Amino acid sequence: MNLSQVEAFCTIADTGSVSQAARQLNCNRTKLSMAIKALEKELDTELFARSGNKLTLSEAGKAIYKDCENLLATSARIKQTCSQVSGEFNAEVWIARDDSLPDELWQDLTHRLNNNFPATSFNIVLASTGDLANLVATQQVDFAFGVDYERVDDPKITYNPLGKIRMMSVCSGEHSLCKLRRVSDEVLRDEMQAVMVYLNEKDNPELQPFSTRYIGFSSFDYMLNTILTEDAWGVLPEPLIRHHLRQQNLAVIRHTYGLTQEDYCMFTASGMQEHPGMTWLADKLNEFLFDF
Structure with a gap:
């Protein structure tokens, strides 16, 4: 068993496809398939359940996946330590x-x-x-x-962690939400929300839309502009919006999770x-x- 076989195993497990893993590792599909077959032969067990072009981890594969990830991380640390000792820094x-x-x-x-x-x-x-x-x-x-x-x-x-940052559920100072003494979940779900969207395929429940109607952006600044101009609400970091709050262009929504820290x-x-x-x-x- 060598590190290239372990890397092939982890990458195929992450992508679910030999072809996608080959593109990510920038190598030949045949070479990658041979590496997995050699690893399975050495371990005397099948690491993947195969269904057409789709690969999913077998029970044995699931059992060793975390150890294989740790092995790759350890290898990276060893290489970086040797680089540090030799005094080399990235240019x-x-x-x-x-x-x-x-x-x-x-x-x-x-x-x-x-x-x-x-x-x-x-x-x-x-x-x-x-x-x-x-x-x-x-x-x-x-x-x-x-x-x-x-x-x-x-x-x-x-x-x-470098520090705490306060996240605020806000709307424009003229939005109907800021006039309510308390905003319920039901009311908030009916209002247009500006949300954060991202490309990573792994779902992050903290970034999922709360409202039934929403528009997504990849930056807080775009969310802010939409909240100020399009009668929407959203969750924004305090450092980005403090001056808008002071000028009362924005208001914090009186909701259970109107203020959180991350x-x-x-x-x-x-x-x-x-x-x-x-x-x-x-x-x-x-x-x-x-x-x-």
Whole structure:
């Protein structure tokens, strides 16, 4: 049994298809199938139940899946530790972030990051909150920063909470909802909701629509514009909307879950060596959230 066989097993288990796994791993389908057959032969058991082109884990496959994920995570940590000992840092770092914190803050931090660590090129992309963990787990980015709605036990990801962020159910200051002393579930479900949508196939119940009528966006800023102009309501982070609340353009809905708190996290691939620039950035975000 070797790591390439274990990686093939986990990727096919995640995608349910040899062809999809081959595309994700950028390798030949035949090579991937042979790796699984060799692994099944060595373990003397079938790891998948086959139905046409669809593969699902057998009972034996389910039993070893988590251990195989842990094995890959351990391998990544070993490689990163050796890289750290040799003093090697990535010359290029990819970062995903959501827009739960003001854009002006990110512009300032990005410029300071670039000036403080000139030897590294930083690529910062905006992503939906619900996709951050998946972008790190699938190695599309090195680090991600944003609201963590539902932390899962995933050996591929390390979660580093940087502070609490308050999430508020809000509507425009002229919406009929803000005139009610108490908003019931039934009333709220009948109103148009602006919701967060994401590409990750894994369902996140925290991001599912509450209302029967809704429109979805991949950013909080788009949600905010819709709430202000389209007679909708939605759940938004306080740092993004504080000035609107002060100006009474927005109002907090008097609902049971009108105010909640979530962790604002740095998402890192397990075993990933933390670039000194990311340590600096995490500290600055922590200071902002603490002062906020």
